[in-house]
Amino acid sequence: MSVKQYIETNKERFLGELFSLIRIPSISAKSEHKPDMIACAQKWTELLLAAGADKAVVMPTQGNPVVYGEKLISPDAPTVLVYAHYDVMPAEPLDLWKSDPFEPEIRDGRIWARGADDDKGQSMIQVKGFEIALREGLLGCNVKFIFEGEEEIGSPSLESFCEANKELLKADVILVSDTSMVGKETPSLTTGLRGLAYWEIEVTGPNRDLHSGHFGGAVANPINMLCKLMADITDADGRITIPHFYDDVEDVSAVEREMIAQIPFDEAAYKKAIGVEELFGEKGWATLERNSCRPSFDICGIWGGYTGEGSKTVLPSKAYAKVSCRLVPHQDHHKISEMFEKYIASVAPACVKVKVTPMHGGQGYVCPIDLPAYKAAEEACTIAFGKKPLAVRRGGSIPIISTFEQVLGVKTVLMGFGLEQNAIHSPNESCELELFYKGIEAVAEFYRIYK
Amino acid sequence: MSVKQYIETNKERFLGELFSLIRIPSISAKSEHKPDMIACAQKWTELLLAAGADKAVVMPTQGNPVVYGEKLISPDAPTVLVYAHYDVMPAEPLDLWKSDPFEPEIRDGRIWARGADDDKGQSMIQVKGFEIALREGLLGCNVKFIFEGEEEIGSPSLESFCEANKELLKADVILVSDTSMVGKETPSLTTGLRGLAYWEIEVTGPNRDLHSGHFGGAVANPINMLCKLMADITDADGRITIPHFYDDVEDVSAVEREMIAQIPFDEAAYKKAIGVEELFGEKGWATLERNSCRPSFDICGIWGGYTGEGSKTVLPSKAYAKVSCRLVPHQDHHKISEMFEKYIASVAPACVKVKVTPMHGGQGYVCPIDLPAYKAAEEACTIAFGKKPLAVRRGGSIPIISTFEQVLGVKTVLMGFGLEQNAIHSPNESCELELFYKGIEAVAEFYRIYK
Incomplete structure (x- = not known):
């Protein structure tokens, strides 16, 4: 048959x-x-x-x-x-x-x-x-x-x-x-x-959760510090600021960008489907380029302090994030992973301890x-x-x-x-x-x- | 007896x-x-x-x-x-x-x-x-x-x-x-x-968790955005950047600062007790001033995305934080709470929705x-x-x-x-x-x- x-x-x-x-x-x-x-x-x-x-x-x-x-x-x-x-x-x-x-x-x-x-x-x-x-x-x-x-x-x-x-x-x-x-x-x-690199970040402040009234303002809060570290990884134009991050990124030719532009894409429908008012990504690139030919940085998970019901005031001991970069051809995930670890070590403030654990990666x-x-x-x-x-x-x-x-x-x-x-x-x-x-x-x- | x-x-x-x-x-x-x-x-x-x-x-x-x-x-x-x-x-x-x-x-x-x-x-x-x-x-x-x-x-x-x-x-x-x-x-x-103001912040990106490979780089990640919002609330000198935040802060007189300086305080022992290498706080003020006469901003809790074992790549729909400010005499917590809400509304990017819920406060x-x-x-x-x-x-x-x-x-x-x-x-x-x-x-x- x-x-x-x-x-x-x-x-x-x-x-x-x-x-x-x-x-x-x-x-x-x-x-x-x-x-x-x-x-x-x-x-x-x-x-x-x-x-x-x-x-x-x-x-x-x-x-x-x-x-x-x-x-x-x-x-x-x-x-x-x-x-x-x-x-x-x-x-x-x-x-x-x-x-x-x-x-x-x-x-x-x-x-x-x-x-x-x-x-x-x-x-x-x-x-x-x-x-x-x-x-x-x-x-x-x-x-x-x-x-x-x-x-x-x-x-x-x-x-x-x-x-x-x-x-x-x-x-x-x-x-x-x-x-x-x-x-x-x-x-x-x-x-x-795209390739991938993935890390877990642990920020340690004081050795135990502290009363934010007694210590707040005088002791670095690891969540405040984690947010600052994470915020600094991308700039207002959606570019990753880690030095040399873009060095090996494959050039996308004009011909290729032309092909990408021919893929049927309804931006209004795309935004509606995922429920957002505005898209955001690297300046100078179209949405279908941003999500395929260009690298990205996403915080996949974050946690620390009190996350239960109600409002607990606390200056916590620890804060964590799971973060990943999507990579593009020619970016080596081993090299990027090392670059990321070095970058974090170079910018981590002395008032907290920051540990970066590479989780996995791929080309x-x-x-x-x-x-x-x-x-x-x-x-x-x-x-x-x-x-x-x-x-x-x-x-x-x-x-x-x-x-x-x-x-x-x-x-x-x-x-x-x-x-x-x-x-x-x-x-x-x-x-x-x-x-x-x-x-x-x-x-x-x-x-x-x-x- | x-x-x-x-x-x-x-x-x-x-x-x-x-x-x-x-x-x-x-x-x-x-x-x-x-x-x-x-x-x-x-x-x-x-x-x-x-x-x-x-x-x-x-x-x-x-x-x-x-x-x-x-x-x-x-x-x-x-x-x-x-x-x-x-x-x-x-x-x-x-x-x-x-x-x-x-x-x-x-x-x-x-x-x-x-x-x-x-x-x-x-x-x-x-x-x-x-x-x-x-x-x-x-x-x-x-x-x-x-x-x-x-x-x-x-x-x-x-x-x-x-x-x-x-x-x-x-x-x-x-x-x-x-x-x-x-x-x-x-x-x-x-x-x-000190007084207190406390808020819960909810940042909503896409209407569901997205695959960070298919969308990463093209759609704003609510955790990335939350970190940026939180990072911007304090500057490198440990000062709160919200406009007019310090307007009503009580002046601490030279006499009072002199009294504070007489309180027995062993900075090395203080650091050792809480296990930190360095203290951090508002530039120009001593530790015992920072934690009593000066306002502070602490993220008491943060969460969003995948926080379980292992490494899940995801561009999450939501991210949350519980944040508080310790206030000092003459700062009205109602006024500060309104100021905070207005500030967040004014800086929240259009690519995500940001909701601020005042939780409680005190003078x-x-x-x-x-x-x-x-x-x-x-x-x-x-x-x-x-x-x-x-x-x-x-x-x-x-x-x-x-x-x-x-x-x-x-x-x-x-x-x-x-x-x-x-x-x-x-x-x-x-x-x-x-x-x-x-x-x-x-x-x-x-x-x-x-x-």
């Missing part, structure tokens, strides 16, 4: 398989979920074997295990390595969810759950596309699967896993569904990603659009979506993509089916059912075309 | 009565403790009657009830109104306590518990001093007690209670034990207090040192501590003191027995047993002298 018919016949089963994955709260950032990580990896081996893989195993790493699976049809055929991740972001703040984040619900033609898109939904798209191509005799290449459980915490164990398993992971191209498209009516493939990435696998993905999406996908850069980071390039020497095609409104990493993450099935169709077509 | 003998004979009972109060977690800032507030007020009526009051009742207010008690010996004798509070600060962070904050423990000659000093310990000193003077036939004045349950949240109901009960509360002077002394070897009475206070009750307190302390107490200004705020002056037309004598190392408002609050008993002696002597 046709790819479309196969999907129509099996759509309920596909959803059931996805739901069985979602119900396992595989939150890599929280150590209490270790057993869920194992359970989720184990579940994937079952699903891969059921989809037609000849082999599917859970392989240990220094951290959460990796799932490896394969279907090898011929030594002469090219090999695709499918990378995905089975871990998800924490679901907090839980009170903003309209339904249980780990009990998927179908409402308004969408699947609502943590991981509905990122990356359980998208990895299921990959596996079901593979199943169809295999079962219908369309598969023209060997397929290997590597699903990790630490993507949301920066893939700390995957590089050494790749180093140790170069032969096993040997492939001609890597295929990843973990990115989003410009819009439902504007399919796109991602050709660039940016660029994919050439004349790569055979890219061409195949382009053709496959054109069939599934009825429109040639745009080649666009995205602002997110998948640090492992550049690691694959360095360690395995292989380029990656980013064939993702998410949408910005899917609210990944946020409460009420979701995925439109129609796009879930179109994605499966596109992947099945990819396996037919790429040989 | 002598005051000292009475204390020696009854010391275990005094402690038991204090512990029965401490065991009731009367935390006014948290609504779930409402039943504890009632229980604590009830307990006080029993203790006041047992100490010899003719009457002790729980009286309702708009908020937590007030405990009123009295012992009237003669219409011709002067009347002292003893004010105290039975509510306590929240005990968080709980993990830093060496023993249960609400199960008092004696270690190293000290009582360890939330409220051991502020204000359960000190109010017990008042009541036991009264008991001794009464039982031993020394009492030369009428005594009224008013114990409120909302001091730690700014006494929102007490002003209207006083307005409604002016006749009942009529007195010649108010006596309060809720302040600290310069040191164990340097007894002191407090002659000045500063000055006590004349030729007041008869002040003189009596001075003599009583000289007997108990063997040294004439210094007259000093303190940096803390007891907003109700200036309200008493306005509503009841009565001055207050601040006869407090705390010490800075008692760590009020902090984990491991404590009170030295020796000072607890010396305080009781001083109060008993006060009642003998003041007639």
